[in-house]
Amino acid sequence: MEDVSTLHIAMFPWFALGHITPFLHVSNKLAQKGHKISFFIPTKTQSKIDHFNRSPHLITFIPIAVPHVDGLPSGAETTSDVPNPQLFPLITAAMERTEPDVEILLRNLKPDIVFFDFAHWIPKLARPLGIRTVFYCIISPLTVGYSYGRVDFDDEDSQISEQTFLHSPPDFPESSAMNLHLHETRLFVVKSKPPPSGSGGGTGRISLLHRLNISLKDSDALAFKACREIEGPFIEYLERKFRKPLLLAGPVIPEPPVSTNLDEKWVNFLGSFKAGSVIYCALGSEWTLTKDQFQELLLGFELSGSPFLAVLKPPHGSETVEEALPEGFGERVGERGVVHGGWIQQRLILEHPSVGCFVTHCGSGSVMEGLLSKCELVMIPHEGDHFFQARLLGKVLEAGVEVERAEEDGFFTRESVRKAVRAVMEENDSEIGRKIKANRVKYRELLLRKDLESFYVDDFSQKLKTLLV
Numbered sequence: 001m002e003d004v005s006t007l008h009i010a011m012f013p014w015f016a017l018g019h020i021t022p023f024l025h026v027s028n029k030l031a032q033k034g035h036k037i038s039f040f041i042p043t044k045t046q047s048k049i050d051h052f053n054r055s056p057h058l059i060t061f062i063p064i065a066v067p068h069v070d071g072l073p074s075g076a077e078t079t080s081d082v083p084n085p086q087l088f089p090l091i092t093a094a095m096e097r098t099e100p101d102v103e104i105l106l107r108n109l110k111p112d113i114v115f116f117d118f119a120h121w122i123p124k125l126a127r128p129l130g131i132r133t134v135f136y137c138i139i140s141p142l143t144v145g146y147s148y149g150r151v152d153f154d155d156e157d158s159q160i161s162e163q164t165f166l167h168s169p170p171d172f173p174e175s176s177a178m179n180l181h182l183h184e185t186r187l188f189v190v191k192s193k194p195p196p197s198g199s200g201g202g203t204g205r206i207s208l209l210h211r212l213n214i215s216l217k218d219s220d221a222l223a224f225k226a227c228r229e230i231e232g233p234f235i236e237y238l239e240r241k242f243r244k245p246l247l248l249a250g251p252v253i254p255e256p257p258v259s260t261n262l263d264e265k266w267v268n269f270l271g272s273f274k275a276g277s278v279i280y281c282a283l284g285s286e287w288t289l290t291k292d293q294f295q296e297l298l299l300g301f302e303l304s305g306s307p308f309l310a311v312l313k314p315p316h317g318s319e320t321v322e323e324a325l326p327e328g329f330g331e332r333v334g335e336r337g338v339v340h341g342g343w344i345q346q347r348l349i350l351e352h353p354s355v356g357c358f359v360t361h362c363g364s365g366s367v368m369e370g371l372l373s374k375c376e377l378v379m380i381p382h383e384g385d386h387f388f389q390a391r392l393l394g395k396v397l398e399a400g401v402e403v404e405r406a407e408e409d410g411f412f413t414r415e416s417v418r419k420a421v422r423a424v425m426e427e428n429d430s431e432i433g434r435k436i437k438a439n440r441v442k443y444r445e446l447l448l449r450k451d452l453e454s455f456y457v458d459d460f461s462q463k464l465k466t467l468l469v
């Protein structure tokens, strides 16, 4: 019988840094168990993540040439290389065109297993080659459980509307807490419909949710970056839905940053405030606010009375964050607040003792970093999985507060921002605040438990081996 003491695993994540990076984090954990990894990566993108590779002797990057698709900026490889989300379908189309190269690589490299996510055609390529396929999902089981099976993609007449997504499936855990708001459902409608023609053609015109459904159905096994201690009921829900192995990689806590040096500018700024007093706000790598929401958010921080550091892209229609600031804002907040338009060392900022509150869009990376920090959490979810992460943190785990928004258009006001921030920062003054703080401490301790991560990585590694038997 074949020796399965260690495996050769190929990784083929969706061409977005929010996916490539967590695929590399799980590769690091698997390499610690001795598994060899061939990591398929768009050629120029490799330099952006090289520094996360903790086991270069076991993790080899395999460059993938990304074909040009009309309408994409020259050289664009991932979603972070395009100026707006309307161009994401073109990235999808470019990924589809790598299929012949991926097939040759799989044939030549002969891995035991391939991990993939949105490239729904991987099982079809891999099966004849005797390679097992794992749909590795960096978005939560909760999100997948809520979204799966809502639309019959084989029925061309299937009607898709906001109502399709408004309520949880019948037997869904915590169903009333999970129901989406009307403004949130629209995004799911968009993600259910094929992108418009002129989006690269071919299978690039399969909707994102359709892709997800095919991947879930056709793969040999499902695997999630998740743990039962946090998402138990939702994991059990998926186990009931899919009669195939469901593996858990655990929280997959990224290794600490190599550099321990926070830029001096931020050391000086944060160092001038007392412990736990500063609000840090960042909305991930993809979200650009409208100008009025950009201003409401900042006015909310101003009203809160706390010092703040807001890391935001210039809003739509503005070249810089400075030109978009509310009238008289700089004079009023003075040294108390900074609005920064560039990239920042988020993990180091969150570790700074002066930072007491993290206002997050609930991207999966930021949620984990927030839970691992000592900060209180305020959630302003932006899309897809963010909504569910926000409900999970706010309503199920009761470990943070979500900013209230208008049902119809999702608009949040300065007052709703102020209210959420004050609720967590003055936790000692209210029963709800005290409960949230206690829960946040509980989940931080849980995630930092040494045996939690090692249990999941060991178990994940073992169960992957059984897929070969």
Ligand SMILES: C[C@@H]1O[C@H](OP(=O)(O)OP(=O)(O)OC[C@H]2O[C@@H](n3ccc(=O)[nH]c3=O)[C@H](O)[C@@H]2O)[C@H](O)[C@H](O)[C@H]1O
Pocket: 016, 017, 018, 019, 139, 282, 283, 284, 285, 286, 287, 311, 342, 343, 344, 345, 346, 347, 362, 363, 364, 365, 366, 367, 369, 384, 385, 386
């Ligand atoms: C497809 C989508 O990718 C999304 O990525 P996004 O960048 O929005 O958010 P994070 O996962 O928090 O990832 C953002 C990452 O960037 C880091 N960072 C951010 C801003 C900054 O100034 N400096 C930093 O170091 C941050 O620390 C985090 O690790 C999400 O996954 C989402 O769940 C998924 O659906």
